[in-house]
Amino acid sequence: MSKNKAQPPSVVHKVIMVGSGGVGKSALTLQFMYEEFVEDYEPTKADSYRKKVVLDSEEVQIDILDTAGQEDYAAIRDNYFRSGEGFLCVFSITELDSFQQTVEFREQILRVKQSDENIPFVLVGNKEDLNDKRVVTIEAAEERARQWGVNYVETSAKTKHNVDKSFFTLLRLIRDKKLQEAALNTQTNKKKDKKRRCVVL
Amino acid sequence: MYELIHMLSDQKALLSSLLETSMLSEKNGGTSEVQDSMKTNENSDNYKYQSLAYLLETVESCPPLSDVPNRYLLHDGKLNKLDCQTYAQTGEVKAFLLNDRFILAERIDKKSSQDKYRFDSIFELEKLAVVNVKDSDKLKNAFQILDFPNTLLFSADSSKQKNIWLEKIDIAKHAIAVKSIEAKLKENMLESEDESYYDDEFDDDNPFRDSPKKSNTKAKTEREKILSWLQDAPDELDVAIAQRHFDEAVDIIEKIRKFIQDNPKDSIFTEYACRIERRESSLVEILMNELKAPPERSVRGGPLFAKRAVSQLIRLGKSSKACQLFLENRSSLRNFNLEQIKYDGVTQSYIQKITGVYFKSLLESGLLFEKAFQKTPQCQSAFISWCDKEIKSYVILFRDRLLLMKANLSTTATCIADARKRLKELEEIGLSFEYLFDMLLRTDFCKLVDECQEKQREIISIDSKHENLWRPSNLQNSQQLTEFEKELENLGFSTIKQYSYDSCFSHLCSATVKFVRNIIVVLNDLEKIKCESIYSSVVNCFSSLLKFQYESYDKIAKEQHELRTTIEMNKKFFKKDLMPFVTNRINKMGIVYNLSV
Known part of the structure; x- marks a missing residue:
């Protein structure tokens, strides 16, 4: 097919949106993708998006998988999580329950990712524009982020506040992790080479 | 198996040809009962069976599929297989959607027009994650299936085609979920039947023995209806909460509760209760936050909204919380109104405005409270003690301001008279606090x-x-x-x-x-x-x-x-x-x- 001949840049970073239902995962995604805010709420099943972005003057592609907060079936959730390289774990600052559930999401992600504590992960407190209805304090969220060793960003999908920041923070984490792993791989390869040489000698 | 299918379809062909001949011989007025039954069968079981047979026929080395009864083909068609990273097309596949499986096969002879495929892979639908890939410049009509470690990207030839795929997959998944619940339900029914077994023995002579059975089946279908409703209830609840249609959300919760109450032994319902519980608590929290929000900042604040939130909380069985928050809300509303009063240099009108705010709040609260908490008399005492606090806070302010402004006797007396008039108004709705007012101010009066x-x-x-x-x-x-x-x-x-x-x-x-x-x-x-x-x-x-x-x-x-x-x-x-x-x-x-x- 002709449309596939133009090869897109090879680096694709896979981001997964997780969080309880109604916290604004899709709203954040749509704001990031198309710079629009959708008021109407419709539960997402699972949508994926791809966009070309410039990350620190390097052109990369971001693949966003917007998952269903309502997905009750763990096996399916595992399948989503396994396909991701980085996670935006979203809660609503106006809903304590959604904040508490981030713990479950974090645990599930770690379980799926073989307890890799360094998995690129950003904790996102959305609906920052509804500050007067805030029930999750910045301190509480930051404390949790500190415990997990992750970044905390407060966003508003409505006003676009910090939306790009949250995505780009995660993208950098993913990129750095990939670079690290690549470096590690070449190292082990070298070691292997050395070993082999030893045997030859 | 393959042979058996052939035998069966041969038999069917024979039968229908026989029927056709008999139809011809009895052109006018012969019964066609047999044929009718044949046709209905064709529409259901046989058709399903045939579709499966078709699959097995066209796909070489396909694993056995007929081992599970009631398995049938839902949809099939050609899909383009794409590379997940680059979106480049890597091939063409024939996909089959069964009611519980998703099968991929590749064309054997690409040049031949014959529909012959070789089995490629099979996925269990229940665990399969399906992702709708939104259209972009590079990619249209695509969807993804994730089943660790496989991630496959497909595109259909048109958006209509893609939507059909997604829709059918969704329907199949939904049916699987319903089925698993039904299975649990059956298990449950068996248990309860065991329990009632001994009761039935005494009814051996009962000539109406059939009727309870009938009602039982009726109850069964009723129950299935309820279950299919329950299946969607959590989603509906989420939507209602997210759209702030709290009344609707409370309706749903109440309905579920009723089912649980009616079937206390049914573990299926209790399972749903667990799923609902989390959402319920988040609903309660949202409602409580609405009430907690300071009135001047709450977009939806004001007595009307508070009233609705309160009635919803009461319906959710949180009457004492509702009561507490309602009263706190009233206090903060009163406080807000109080802050709006500016001293314009005239002590008397200033004090009278303060009095007005307090007593208007008390009067309004009294009326609202009576309406909202009609059915929960246990909250009455909380309200009375709240009134008590309000009056006390009023008296303190009243005294301080009069002292601060060094009001003369005349002004003070007028303000007292004004307060007394308001206290009388309160008495009309059954709240008498004049004694408290007098008691608190007695020494000041003297x-x-x-x-x-x-x-x-x-x-x-x-x-x-x-x-x-x-x-x-x-x-x-x-x-x-x-x-x-x-x-x-x-x-x-x-x-x-x-x-x-x-x-x-x-x-x-x-x-x-x-x-x-x-x-x-x-x-x-x-x-x-x-x-x-x-x-x-x-x-x-x-x-x-x-x-x-x-x-x-x-x-x-x-x-x-x-x-x-x-x-x-x-x-x-x-x-x-x-x-x-x-x-x-x-x-x-x-x-x-x-x-x-």
């Missing part, structure tokens, strides 16, 4: 009376030093005298004319007239306070003032001999007119006391 007495005594003692104040009043002309007479007559002194002489004089000296006027002002003010606790202070005040004034007469008479007649006349007025007048007024206030000097 102090007020005492202070007033002090002030008047001071005036008298200063006046007693000005001897010209104790001379007969010269009103210059008869006209002014008449006016003077009229004034005192209007005040209640009908005998005033007998003290007039020489068409422009009155025996009543300025000091007396001033005293009369002051006393009347004090009377008017103290009358407004209307508190039994101050009666003794009031009596004390007047008797002391009268006495003090009377003593002043004697003192002046002693010092100023030429004024003796005038003083006598004034003493006469004092004893005959003023004392009865004051006694009368005091009695009217409810104090039975005879003043004397």
Whole structure:
């Protein structure tokens, strides 16, 4: 097919949106993708998006998988999580329950990712524009982020506040992790080479 | 298996050809019952079976599929297989969607037009994650399936095609979920049937034995209906909460609760209860937050919204929480209204505005509370103690502000009268707090009376030093005298004319007239306070003032001999007119006391 001949840049970073239902995962995604805010709420099943972005003057592609907060079936959730390289774990600052559930999401992600504590992960407190209805304090969220060793960003999908920041923070984490792993791989390869040489000698 | 399918389809072909011939022979009016039944079968089981057979026929080395009963083909078609990273097309596949499996196969001979495929992979639908890939410049009509470690990207030839795929997959998944619940339900039914088994034995002779069975099946379908509704309930609930249709959300929860209540032993329902619970608690939290939000900042604040949130919380069984939050909300609303009041330099209107805010809040709260908490009388005491607190907070503010602004007796008394009027209004809706108001302010009232007495005594003692104040009043002309007479007559002194002489004089000296006027002002003010606790202070005040004034007469008479007649006349007025007048007024206030000097 002709449309596939133009090869897109090879680096694709896979981001997964997780969080309880109604916290604004899709709203954040749509704001990031198309710079629009959708008021109407419709539960997402699972949508994926791809966009070309410039990350620190390097052109990369971001693949966003917007998952269903309502997905009750763990096996399916595992399948989503396994396909991701980085996670935006979203809660609503106006809903304590959604904040508490981030713990479950974090645990599930770690379980799926073989307890890799360094998995690129950003904790996102959305609906920052509804500050007067805030029930999750910045301190509480930051404390949790500190415990997990992750970044905390407060966003508003409505006003676009910090939306790009949250995505780009995660993208950098993913990129750095990939670079690290690549470096590690070449190292082990070298070691292997050395070993082999030893045997030859 | 394959042979068996062939045999069956052969048989079917034979049967239908036979039927056709028999139809021909009985062209007019033969029964076609057999054929009818055949057709219905074709539409259901046989068709399903055939579709599966078709799959097995076209796909080489396909794993056995007929091992699971009721398995059938839902959809099939050609899909383009794409590379997940680059989106480049890597091939073409034939996909089959069964009710519980997703199968991929590749064309064997790409050049031949024959529909022959080789089995590629099979996925369990239940665990399969399906992702709708949104259209972009590079990619259209695509969707992804994730089944670790496989991630496959497909594109359909049109968006319509893609939507059909997604829709059918969704339907199949939904059906699987319903089925698994039904299976659990059956398990449950078996258990409950076991329980009722022994009961049935006694009914052996019952001629109506059939009827309970019938109702049982009826109940079954009813139950299935409920279950399919329950299946969607959590989603619906999420939507309702997210869209802030709280009433709707509460309706859903209530409905689920009712099902659980009706079937206490049914573990399926309890399972749903667990799924709902989390959402319920988040709903409760949202509602509570709505009530907690300070009214000036809450977009949806205000009494109307609070009222709705309260009624929803009550329906969710959180009446005491609702009550507490409702009252807190009312307090903060009152506080907000209080903050809006600005001191404009007029103490009286300022205090009256404060009174207005408090009592309007109390009155409104009382009415709202009565409506909202009708069915939960246990909340009444909380409301009463809230009122109590409100009144106390009001009294503190009232006292502080009056003190701070050094309000005079008149202003204070007017404010008290105003508060008392409001307290009476509250009484009309069954809230009587006048006793509390009086109790809290009793000492202040007494102090007020005492202070007033002090002030008047001071005036008298200063006046007693000005001897010209104790001379007969010269009103210059008869006209002014008449006016003077009229004034005192209007005040209640009908005998005033007998003290007039020489068409422009009155025996009543300025000091007396001033005293009369002051006393009347004090009377008017103290009358407004209307508190039994101050009666003794009031009596004390007047008797002391009268006495003090009377003593002043004697003192002046002693010092100023030429004024003796005038003083006598004034003493006469004092004893005959003023004392009865004051006694009368005091009695009217409810104090039975005879003043004397």
